[in-house]
Amino acid sequence: MIKKGLDDNFENIRKIFTEYLEKHAHRKTPERYTILKEIFATEGHFDIETLYIRMKNHKYRVSRATLYNTIELLLDCGLVTRHQFGTNYAQFEKSMMFTQHDHFIFNDSGEVKEFYDPRIEAIKSTVEETFNVEVTHYSLTFYGHARSKK
Amino acid sequence: MIKKGLDDNFENIRKIFTEYLEKHAHRKTPERYTILKEIFATEGHFDIETLYIRMKNHKYRVSRATLYNTIELLLDCGLVTRHQFGTNYAQFEKSMMFTQHDHFIFNDSGEVKEFYDPRIEAIKSTVEETFNVEVTHYSLTFYGHARSKK
DNA sequence: TTAGATGCAAACGGTTTGCAGGGAA
């Protein structure tokens, strides 16, 4: 049951990607679909190198160039989100349609926690009014460490 | 009057840096003080390359290596803050002791606006309680564009 | 058939590092 649900969900993702590719007259290559599948098959955040290694381990050889190229498309159609957690390399995660969230990063390990606080929307609105702008996206990240137990 | 006030303020900054260097048994080299001065003499955000060029124009030749080295010290003693606005290079700004603020970035030009909304503190507290952590710092950045006038 | 995509490797650009020479303590 659950398995089927997940499959159905991925079918939907696949369809979104297909529609996007068709709309923009991009080719539907097997590489692109395999990358999409690999990304949606795993949880959490990843960087390009990790994804590259993972696909190698799964016996599917793609070039880094194609990974960068495809990630670009996935970002453009909203299926993947890009983060830059204070480092000089990018991290990504599959978009979770109905669960907008922000991040807490452990200073030492880099471990990522997710949360959502609706009050951020109020701040966003205020910023939009203050500068007379339209916010397209935002990034809220807290950094810190476990509380020292007393 | 105002000029004097600024100078006094910089004297104070200088003193903070000196105390930091002494405390950590780091040498008080002229390069380090010149870099500090250059950073506090200008407004807004900057990256290493910009600072490098600017110092060259002011007829003071420093190596990039020394800039990176010194910035590290300034970050460590809290006189400078580091940002990574979604790019793969870092931007910095002098710390403004009494004016905590966040950023709005224009997607096209990269222009930076600053704001402060106290409601972020409430979100921070909630995150600390939720994950039982202590937040050491955070980053809140909105990205967007000017409102299209109708 | 052909324009767009892939794979490979070289180029790029910000940052880091190794090392010889220089200067603060």
Add this chain to the structure above:
DNA sequence: TTCCCTGCAAACCGTTTGCATCTAA
């Protein structure tokens, strides 16, 4: 005098690009 710091240039590493080859349409 000592050894930390500086300047220079090479190394690093994530990302981008050029190009020959391949393939979806």
